Amino acid sequence: MAAENWNTKQFEKAIQGEKPVLVDFWAPWCVYCRRIAAAYEKVAEEYADQLTAGKINIDEEAQLADREGVDTIPTLTIYRNGKALGSIIAPGSKAKIDEFIRETLGE
């Protein structure tokens, strides 16, 4: 399932659960965000049974990005039970995203 763009309300609902949630904070003008987009979709698909993946456009949800301490994009953050478990900024490869997920979920 493709990662959907969430607004703040959808984000807040999504991260409350037991199932981990992976969020990509991005913006349309961010060149590097475009570069990771295909890898992010692939990851969302591959880890679909372990986590739910979504995206936050920080131009549209500026307050949320601020509150979550996102000052650099792309930032990928994993949440569970309403808490952020870890983040990675501007990963250099799909393998780096895989590694981040595995480490954060403690596998």
Next chain:
Amino acid sequence: MNHIYDMLIVGGGPGGYTAALYAARAGLEAVVLEKLSAGGQMALTEQIDNYPGFEDGVDGFTLAEKMQAQAERFGAKTELAEVLSLDLRSDPKIAETSEGTFYGKTVVLATGATPRELGVPMERELAGHGVHYCAACDGMFYKGKTVAVVGGGDTAAADALLLRRVAKKVLLIHRRDTLRATKIYHEPLMQAENVEFHWNSVVTQLLHDGKFTGVRIRDVFTGKETDLPCDGVFVSVGRRPATELAAGQLNLNEGGYVIAGESTGTNLPGVYAVGDVRTKPLRQVVTAVADGAVAVHEVQRYLAGG
């Protein structure tokens, strides 16, 4: 038995995807092993104006996506795999990757080169938005503005000379007190009224308030820091060919580039080097795509036992 591709293409830049296109059209089974996304260096270039066929220019990411789609239309495959090691001498040749092991009768090395970075915070995020690595590509955005150039070699000097004609003012920042660049560059630079030198200085920070606003430099002797407001900075501190995977197998020159001529053939049979990674006089998208086509021509001969 493991699947053996006709061609493993390492790297999904313009050279890699042109090789994939030509291979697929020649009926060869090719896979591009790319760690992140198509395009390589050009994916971070906002506007490419020197690639023929796009009269209004084209952004690098879009051009990369088009090259990928074009190759895939004819059956080329892409794996988002980071290659961890290559065995170029074995038969078949072996690529160990983050997505498993791949085997190929031939290997086209299209790993490119990356501009050396300043290594300061926010550099990657501001790339393409105030921070640039190619004056010939991105200089035109700074018409009538103030830009900084970091570096003291030939590339930096050439960049400063180019930008001096475009920009209102050029700040040349170099960590030594003289340029390392070839003498022919010195005179015109010294005489240019709109070039301001900042010797013995290194960039310690990129200044930004949502967008790029300038650089902070430090005097290497006194330690004194100064903020230089400018609209953009061009980092010209050299390029690093991505040849780690080939180390000890392919012959490299002193700059680390794979020694390969117009035929793209290397010292190992069945191994070809295309694009920025090989020794060549001009590293551009147009020369990379030409290499990709030539490599497939050579691969066909090799596979035919010629």
